[in-house]
Amino acid sequence: MTPLLSTQTLSLQIGATQVCRELDLEIAPGQCWGILGPNGAGKTTLLHTLAGLHPGDAGRILYGDRRLPDIHPRELAKLRGVLFQNEPQSLPGTLFESVLAGRHPHLGRLGWETPLDLKLARQAIQATGLQGLEERSVHTLSGGERQRMEIAMLLAQAPGLGMLDEPSNHLDPDQQILMLRLLKDRFTQYRRALIMVLHDINLAMRFCDHLLLLKGNGQQLMGPAGEIATEENIQWLYQHPVSLLKTEGTACFYFL
Amino acid sequence: MRHPLRRKLPLLALLLAVAFISLGISLMTGSVDIAPGELWSLLWQNHGSTHYRIIHELRLPRTLSGFAVGGVLALAGLLMQALLRNPLADPYILGVSGGAAVAVLGAMLLGLPFAWQAPMAFGGALASILLLFGLAHSGNWDTNRLLLTGVVLAAGWSALISFVLSLSPPVQLPGMLFWLMGDLSDALSPALPLGVLALGLLASLWLAPTLNLALLGPARAASLGVRIQRLHIFIYLLASLLTAAAVSIAGAIGFIGLISPHMLRLVAGNDHRILVPGSVLLGGSLLVLADTAARTLIAPMQLPVGVLTALLGVPLFLFLLNRGMPGRMP
Numbered sequence: 001m002t003p004l005l006s007t008q009t010l011s012l013q014i015g016a017t018q019v020c021r022e023l024d025l026e027i028a029p030g031q032c033w034g035i036l037g038p039n040g041a042g043k044t045t046l047l048h049t050l051a052g053l054h055p056g057d058a059g060r061i062l063y064g065d066r067r068l069p070d071i072h073p074r075e076l077a078k079l080r081g082v083l084f085q086n087e088p089q090s091l092p093g094t095l096f097e098s099v100l101a102g103r104h105p106h107l108g109r110l111g112w113e114t115p116l117d118l119k120l121a122r123q124a125i126q127a128t129g130l131q132g133l134e135e136r137s138v139h140t141l142s143g144g145e146r147q148r149m150e151i152a153m154l155l156a157q158a159p160g161l162g163m164l165d166e167p168s169n170h171l172d173p174d175q176q177i178l179m180l181r182l183l184k185d186r187f188t189q190y191r192r193a194l195i196m197v198l199h200d201i202n203l204a205m206r207f208c209d210h211l212l213l214l215k216g217n218g219q220q221l222m223g224p225a226g227e228i229a230t231e232e233n234i235q236w237l238y239q240h241p242v243s244l245l246k247t248e249g250t251a252c253f254y255f256l
Numbered sequence: 257m258r259h260p261l262r263r264k265l266p267l268l269a270l271l272l273a274v275a276f277i278s279l280g281i282s283l284m285t286g287s288v289d290i291a292p293g294e295l296w297s298l299l300w301q302n303h304g305s306t307h308y309r310i311i312h313e314l315r316l317p318r319t320l321s322g323f324a325v326g327g328v329l330a331l332a333g334l335l336m337q338a339l340l341r342n343p344l345a346d347p348y349i350l351g352v353s354g355g356a357a358v359a360v361l362g363a364m365l366l367g368l369p370f371a372w373q374a375p376m377a378f379g380g381a382l383a384s385i386l387l388l389f390g391l392a393h394s395g396n397w398d399t400n401r402l403l404l405t406g407v408v409l410a411a412g413w414s415a416l417i418s419f420v421l422s423l424s425p426p427v428q429l430p431g432m433l434f435w436l437m438g439d440l441s442d443a444l445s446p447a448l449p450l451g452v453l454a455l456g457l458l459a460s461l462w463l464a465p466t467l468n469l470a471l472l473g474p475a476r477a478a479s480l481g482v483r484i485q486r487l488h489i490f491i492y493l494l495a496s497l498l499t500a501a502a503v504s505i506a507g508a509i510g511f512i513g514l515i516s517p518h519m520l521r522l523v524a525g526n527d528h529r530i531l532v533p534g535s536v537l538l539g540g541s542l543l544v545l546a547d548t549a550a551r552t553l554i555a556p557m558q559l560p561v562g563v564l565t566a567l568l569g570v571p572l573f574l575f576l577l578n579r580g581m582p583g584r585m586p
Contacts, residue, residue, distance in 0.1 A: 081479065101472060
């Protein structure tokens with residue numbers, strides 16, 4: 001099965017930080033990847049590089065069997081969608097207009113939304129529990145509502161690969177679970193996949209089947225979550241003592 | 257499901273009506289007042305009367321030029337605001353008109369013929385645009401850097417303007433001051449400004465859906481399939497060329513580019529598919545009305561229209577600011 005996204009010997013450096021070195025990543029349909037690492041390790045930059053928003057230093061990035069630079073930006077926007085962490089909106093419109101903007105890659109030449117686009121935007125708003133707030137101006141929304149709006153935008157965009165930067169930001173604990181469950185549900189069916197940067201190792205344990213650990217000095221570890229998420233590796237990653245607590249069916253890391 | 261923009265169509269119809277009423281008021285008012293009925297027949301039939309000549313040789317060209325210049329200025333302001341993602345942006349703030357003014361005043365000081373003024377203004381504006389581009393464009397578009405460089409550049413032009421003014425012989429000063437304040441009394445060939453307006457409007461309408469995305473931030477716009485670098489350069493050039501054209505026709509008229517998109521955003525939201533045509537209609541109407549007042553307030557003397565747009569613009573802007581802008585700074 002062709003992977004949705006793969007890299008061949010991808011190297012990336014920002015300033016003095018070697019984010020990754022000769023990374024060979026393969027994201028197959030149905031997988032859910034988590035990127036973990038200490039602050040400043042370059043997780044966001046790597047995500048943006050994989051999304052084609054930031055140039056890599058060496059190596060290749062392929063969507064299916066096509067190289068990233070050969071894909072038209074508009075077509076790329078159907079292959080992958082990004083949930084941003086800090087992308088401020090200026091002169092914002094209403095919540096509905098913002099979610100509808102997610103449909104842009106699917107619009108015709110004139111950029112006019114069809115009834116189907118409007119319907120998909122409404123469905124995305126309902127899926128994220130934001131119904132009733134459609135006409136609210138974006139700058140009056142709370143942090144959590146904003147984050148759910150961003151998720152609704154991504155659902156409306158409906159790309160093949162969801163690339164999430166800190167999807168649980170600003171969300172209450174219950175919403176973190178609901179939104180991640182929603183995203184995982186949408187993005188691991190129909191030959192889609194998900195890759196997300198997370199701070200919370202336990203959310204990663206719960207939702208990701210594969211992990212990529214970035215140390216920030218060019219060292220990296222990746223593989224199935226069960227093999228990667230060991231006490232030893234997590235302690236190495238964060239330089240902090242940690243113990244893995246197991247109860248029936250679930251496991252979670254406790255930072256000492 | 258109805259498209260959300262359908263609800264905004266009555267607003268555009270209203271603005272269209274306002275535009276026609278403004279044009280009518282401007283044509284009817286002046287040294288001789290002409291009744292609506294007479295105006296209608298004068299527009300379509302040549303009676304050979306003085307009134308016919310007043311309308312066709314003086315008021316109609318000036319009114320149409322005024323409308324076109326107002327529309328062009330509003331469009332340029334709207335584009336700059338989308339480019340800089342800052343509701344306070346306006347081509348004038350970036351020093352474009354300052355560059356034009358220095359070139360025109362220099363030409364006046366050197367005694368170059370009147371016909372040189374418009375080309376000089378256009379050249380000065382373009383030079384300022386390129387200078388700003390060269391100074392502020394370092395690899396990527398940092399809107400703060402562009403805005404700050406523009407403000408400093410405008411201050412530099414303003415110093416040069418004072419310098420030229422202080423060197424100029426007193427007989428030339430009134431002409432120079434009128435030009436600096438913006439004046440439509442010499443704008444009697446509306447074909448060029450109307451052509452510029454039509455081109456600018458078409459280009460902006462074509463860009464409108466992409467402009468909406470540009471407001472969502474460069475990375476997000478790029479992730480949704482916009483070639484953001486190319487879009488930025490295109491908006492910048494389009495807005496600058498529109499400003500240069502407006503300045504070369506009517507001098508440095510301020511506030512239309514700032515006020516019109518603002519007033520519209522308060523009622524129409526932030527979709528450029530409405531803002532583009534709406535700003536043109538509103539900017540054109542505002543300048544036509546301001547020019548009518550400039551011609552008639554202290555007749556037979558004429559005020560430079562830029563004085564009126566600033567006098568009206570400042571309180572209006574402060575009012576809008578206090579009312580709570582729809583697009584607050586991030």
